[in-house]
Amino acid sequence: MTTIFDTVQHRFERLRSNKLFELIVIAVIIFSALVIGVKTFDVPEWLLSSLNVLDWAVTIFFLLEISIRFIGEPRKRDFFKNGWNLFDTFVVMLSLIPVGNHDMALIARLVRVFRVLRMVSIIPELRLLINSLLKALPQLGYVLLMMFVIFYIYAAIGTTLFASVNETLWGDIAISLLTLFRVMTFEDWTDVMYETMAVYGWSWLYFLTFICLTAFAFLNMVIGIVVNVIENENKAADAAAHAGEPTIVDVHRELLALKRQLAEQATRK
The missing domain is CATH 1.20.120.350 (Voltage-gated potassium channels. Chain C)
Incomplete structure (x- = not known):
């Protein structure tokens, strides 16, 4: 059995x-x-x-x-x-x-x-991708926390300044956070900016600094962290796949040892 x-x-x-x-x-x-x-x-x-x-x-x-x-x-x-x-x-x-x-x-x-x-x-490649994303989460957590801090500060400023301009977009801090997310993803963000510029001409500075900090700086940091972790995981996977295989140094040492043995045998003869 x-x-x-x-x-x-x-x-x-x-x-x-x-x-x-x-x-x-x-x-x-x-x-x-x-x-x-x-x-x-x-x-x-x-x-x-x-x-x-x-x-x-x-x-x-x-x-x-x-x-x-x-x-x-x-x-x-x-x-x-x-x-x-x-x-x-x-x-x-x-x-x-x-x-x-x-x-x-x-x-x-x-x-x-x-x-x-x-x-x-x-599919092993998809497993590698998911594992890389999971391992990148601790590093991404600090970047996302900093992004939230920036979002919160700008949302508080936007609610204070622009609530009188458009209550629908800037009525409270929660709605302002959604509006800023819309701005960060470039979804008709110029309409939001021009509406505030009609009252506050300098408000373009508010939007441009927010976009530079979030859409350009922090998102690129997120991409960089993920790419770095994926590269490290690929190297680790390649190292594990080739574990136990003889390297060039090992082959060279074996050749030297073989030459010594042949030389010793020739000397004895």
Whole structure:
């Protein structure tokens, strides 16, 4: 019995690392996303019934795929140490909730939308990107905190000065924060500026300094931090992939040792 289980475990281990199997899983995830998208349209009843059958077929496939990955894990505890495995298992388990007219129907539909995120756990490059973003969060936190301070100061100034100009945009500090976010994203920000300039001619200085601090300085800092972390993660991944491979220095040392041995053998002769 143990031999049969070991044989199945070994075959499933080879299967889960097979590139064709990974491509099939990716194709099913994309198909699942298309099924969800088609359901948002006004489709005939027969097509909707067919899509529901296909949706359950996709759910069963994902359940089998998770089972193969679990059985193929040599140490079953290591399977649950991987956060992506836990995420995939959680999504697949929630996908088993039937879609009907009960209270859990909305949750079941939402969970099926999140099945598209399984693409991240399947493709290594996407996992590397997400891991890099998570590792960049501590550094980004200080930049975002400083951005909030700048936003808050400018919102307080804007509410004090421009509330009489346009109550809708500058009525209180919360609304001013939304207005400044609109300015930072360049969404018709000149209309906001020209409206205040009609009353305060110098107000252009307020908007230009805010844009320079947020849209140019701080956002570029955010991009720089993320790019730096991604580069470090790529270097770490390359180092891990080439770990144990002989380097040029190691080869050179081996050649020198071989030359010494040949020289010693020649001297003895």
